[in-house]
Each structure stands twice: as C-alpha cells, then as structure tokens.
Amino acid sequence: MPGHASDPIDHPLLHNLNAPQREAVRHARGPLLILAGAGSGKTTVITRRIAWLIEEEGVHPGSILAMTFTNKAAEEMRERVERLVSVPAGQMWVSTFHSFCTRILRREGERTPVGRDFVIFDPSDQKSLIKQVLAELKLPEKQYHPKKVLELISDFKNRCLLPEEAREEALDPWTRRVLEAYDLYQKGLKNHRACDFDDLLLWTERLFRDPVVQAAYGERFKFILVDEYQDTNRAQYLLVQHLARHHHNICVVGDEDQSIYGWRGADIRNILDFQQDFPEAVRIELLQNYRSTEKILDAASQVISNNSQRVEGKGALKTDLGVGEAIHFKLADEGRLESEWVVQRIQELRYLDPDAKVAVLYRANWQSRQMEEALRAQNMAYRLVGGVKFYERQEVKDLISYLRLISNPFDLVSFRRCVNAPTRGVGPTTLGKIEAAIPEGGTPLEGLAALLRSGELKGRAQRELGKFLELFRRAETEREALGLAGLVKWVLQESGYLQSLEDEATLEAEGRIRNLEEFLSAAAETESMGLRLSEFLDRITLAADTDQIEEAAHLSLMTIHCAKGLEFPYVFVIGLEEDVFPNRNARETPEGLEEERRLFYVAITRAQRRLTLSAARRRRVMGTEMLSMPSRFLRELPSEALTAPIRWGTEIYQAGEGVRPGSSFSRGAGGGSVATELQRIRSFFDKVKEVPTPSSHEADPTHEPEPAEKQDPNAFAPGTRVKSARFGVGTILAASGRGDGLTYTVRFDHGGDKRIMARFGGLERG
DNA sequence: TTAATGGATTTTTTT
C-alpha cells in the first residue's frame, strides 16, 4: 500500500493510475513480479516505471535493459518512454530477446563457433540444411520428417542442450538418430557461419556462462525488465538469471493465463516459480481491466477457472465499463455459411458504425480462406495477418539470397538459391561439381571460380556462371559507393533477375516485380535510418508479421496467437468445434488442453464491446466432409453472459450440463465403425481429463512409475521397449494416470509419439 | 536441364 504523506500524488508519471499500478511504477530496487491481467494497462505501467527510474531515481538509460517478444512491442515501449522522459534515452536497451542476442553476438561472437559475421537462418534455410543432413545420414524423410526433426532439435536448443548434452534423453533409436542429425546440422550451421533463431539464444546463453562476459553485462544492466515473462523458455530464463544475478533489480511482467507458446518451449513454470527464484520479490497484481465490459470478462474468467496451472491466490479481473452486451453464438450448418453469416454481421455493424474496428480470430491459418472468399464475394476490404510472410515470398527470398551471399560468402544455402535464379542452366549435377570444387575452408564462390577455370563446363552454363561470378566480384568493389538501396537495385539489374521476370510478362510476374519494388523501398528506408547491409538482413529475418499490423485497419483476419496484445471493439471467434479449437493435436495431453483454453481466454479478452462466437456443424477439411462436435469450451461459458443458450442441433449445450449420454455417441464423424470406436475412446479420454489433475506435473518423472508398478505387475517404466500390433516397436517415454486410466506415451521407431491406454493398447514388452 | 504430370500428404500456433 502506498503511504499518504510521502505520496507525490500529483507526479505526472503517476497520473491516472490506480493503487497497484502506482506501486509498480514506484518500485525502485529489488525483484518485482507484476501479474498483469488482460487489458490492465500493462504497457503504461512498464513505460512509466522505466521513466520513473530515469527521472526520479536518476538511473542512467544505458543501464536499463528491457526485453520483449515482438519488435512491435519493443518499438512501442521505446517510443513511449522517450516521450515521458526529459533526457535522451537512446541508450536504453529495449529489444526482443532475439535481437538482444544478435547484438551481443555481433560484439562478442568470436567466442562462439560461428564468429561475429554470421547470417541468421530462417525456417526455410533450416529446412534445406536439415534435408541435406538427413540425406547424408541416409535417413528416409518418410520416417524422419524434416519438420519433426527440426522440432526436436529446437526443443533441445530451447533447453540449452547441445547434441552431446542431450544424449541421456535419447532412450529410443529414433531420437538417437535425430541426435546424430542434430550434431551434423550444427556442424553445417558452423560451416555456413550461420545461426538459426534458437542458436541466437543458445550461443548468447553459453557466452554468459563465462564469468567475465557475464560480469561485464551483468554489471552494466543495473535494471532489467522482461515483458511477457510467461512466454520465456529455458534459454531465455537462464539468460535473464545470468544478468539479474548481479544487481537483483529484475522486474518481470506477465500473465500465466495468457501463456500460449508452450509448443515453442515456453515454460509457464518460469512465472509460477518466480517468487521461489527470488524469495524477496514483491508481487503486484494488476486486476483492473480497462478494455472490456463485464459480460466479456465474466465469460473469460469462468473459462479460465477450469485451468489448474495458475498462480495461487490471484484475484479476478474487474471492470468499470458496465455490464455490456451479451456474447453471441451462431451455429451454422456448414463452414461456408458460417463465414457468410459473419460477413453479414460485419456489414450490419458497418452500416451503424462505418469506422468500426473488427477482428476475426481463428485457431489456425487455414481457416482464413473461407473468410476471405466470403469477404471477396462482398467486395469487402480486409487485412490478412500471417500466412505467407512478405520476406518469405519466393522472389523476395531470391533477392535476399544474393544480398546474403554478398554479406557472408560462406552461406552455401543462399548460394544454391541464387546461382540458379534466374535459371542459368545449373541443375543438381553442376551444383554437385561446384560444391566438390570448394576448397577446404573456402567459400562456394571460390569453388565456382575453380570449376570455371578447369574448363569443365560448356556453353550456357560456362557463360552465365562466369557473369554470375563476376557479379560478386564487382559487388565487392561497388558496395560502398552504391549504398544499401543502390546495391539492391544494382543486384536486381545485374543479376538479370528483374529482366527474367519482365520477360515472363504474366500477371503473376508483375505482382512479383511489385513485391521487389516494395523490398527496394524497404531497403531505402532502412538506409535512411543509417543501417548497413548486415543489419538490414538481421532485421528482415527477425521481422514478424505482427510487427506490421496497423491498428487502424478496419477489418483484420488473424490467428489468436497473432492477436495477443491487441484489442478490438468487435471480435469474432470462428470455428468453435472440437478438433479445430481445441486443436486436434493439443487435445491429447492435459497441458495441451490447458494451453488451448488459455488461447480461448486470450481470444475472448481481445474484445472491448462485442464478442461473437461461431461454429459450423459440417465442414470440409482437407477435401473431405466432416461432422463436427461442439467445442468443449462452449460448455464452459456462463449462461448469464450469453444472449441465448447454446444449441447444437437439438441439444442444449451449456455450463455444467454437458451432452446427455446416448445421443452423442451415435452420430460419429464419418459414421463408420472405426470412427465410432475412436469416438468412444476419445470421449472416454475426455472424461478422464475432466478430473482436475492435482498438479501431477512436477512430480511426474520421479513418482509416476511407482504407483503404476504397484497397481500392475506388467507396468512399463520409461525406457522400456514395447511392441504394439498397430504401430510396431517403440520405447516408453512416460506414463500417466492410474488404474483404468493408465496411459503411456510411446515413441515408435518409425517416428511419431502416441498416447496409448494400457487397458486398450495391447502393448507387450518387445 | 527443365517443365509437366500425377500422386501423396497435409493444417496448429511463430521469434
């Protein structure tokens, strides 16, 4: 509680703030945990706190470090602080974790395997490298799906494990092979002088293990602030710990109910355990919501109360914005009708309020298509966020590959890309020859030069590749004079890329040229900010879609993940069906389900005035017609918050009631006997999971196998090899539940994890 | 070497 006498009530930095917000702003030294509910004025508090430190505590801006997850958040934070303080604050470090790490590595990188002049690999570069590795190890992509393999590698990296350190986790053959791939993949990155996204964190964390480096930065950053702390993974957590160790002035801000990046390695326990990490921490809860009306908040808190992974003893969100409108729900017969209905509602509210800002939110990107079709049919303008990103378009990537190779001649992935864009008659054969000609420790261009000298190539290839090589020679000398934008334009022309698109003379090519022009102006803009080529390239790879959302857009279509941190007067959430939302793959584990629920919570709390939910009874998914079941989250909505009870066909589907037995099982999706059986098993799973799991989470590895063994002499401990008639041979990863609910997670040798119930699965020791 | 064809496979979310 802030005292009265000493309270400088009228301090401008405390203006219009409630009591806990003021307390947070004025907290100067020592660890601070700010639990900031949705819409609780978090950014205001953070920025004013930083300003307070500078203005009132006399802290030098250069000793402040603030970490965010998106560039947009970082920019906004910096701008707002700069407006609040009277001194120049340009020396503050306000950035995303990833750009912070990039900055550190560009300074200290000679201590890491990739040095200081690395390129940042984006997901498509990663994919082509891992494919190469898998081919080298003769691992078939069928079983070692590049995406799956990269996921596991990313998982290891997020937990700061290098290949040799992850060995003890590789109990089964599949993981062991992936580990070999991981090892080769890292070597490949090193040869390319490249970091993937995860490496940025990983190498920086390694760097900070060195007491000298750690002390240098730990001393420098006297005040550290981490936004969205609930989304930090192990690497980010350790990074923060290394730095905070020195001054203990660590302020973390977050909301465990909005933790939606578990699949990316985020560990919700980081925020849940903050007070254990820093026992002297002060905890402040921001519970006053300034965004939504009561009905919306009631629905949100009712939904989220079904989760067990929450901070203990946290209060509920409050609002002064009045009761507000009840939540609408629409069930359409078919997916197309659902989007048409939504479009109609948008048109109606547009008619009443032409400037209304509307968002349509969905679980997965594919769901945007139907909305787009319906909108286009009505000639309505919209902004689609996500999907194929600008910097990932083919033509843009082609151009970037030239720039990357100019910036870092070791980048073989980029070389491969641009050497045949536009086509220069280089196929796998020629490419193989070039790569074979690369001298030990040399660059691809040196390999190409050697091959050209040998005179092995003939005709078009020899001629074109000669010009190609010459291009890079000239780039070296002209780079400085041309400047960034000049260089981009020069490459576009001299490479013949622009010409080849012009020759195509199709509508598509025209669009690509436009994109390249847009890229050129982005380069010009960057140049005017005084940035150089390598910095431009960093920015491009680390740019996210969400960074470009104009809040001014009238109608936005985006995933819920993209919508985090945003607010809209009118929000539609579509596709509230089982297997869509909650997503089919997330439903398998209690943790996955809780994360889906948090996602729903995030979706609800985006709405300021009106929230509309919708679903479709039938829908085409991947070309086949599916019957859908209502999302279980619909049942968690309080009836008082809804305009009408939710009906699904003839059933009333509402809080506490559930679907009456007997009716739901008979109408299985697809209707076949296998599907019916599957559904029976699924609903069984669901019942099992409805029982709140008493935080079995922490105890998992040590305690779980024990009770299982007592119950059943045939129980399998993690690591046991088992055989299943349906899936083949695999290794037990974990066990959960007991008695009839005893369920194993099994990693099968052909790849892929499955959760199998001991009772049905027919697992044998194998 | 490249374009075209047919078949398999896919949809979770992203710095």
Next chain:
DNA sequence: AATCCATTAA
C-alpha cells in the same frame, strides 16, 4: 482443396 514432391517426358 491445395501444396509439395518425385518421376517422367521434351
């Protein structure tokens, strides 16, 4: 339905 891949024809 739409994309991605591998094989085949030119």
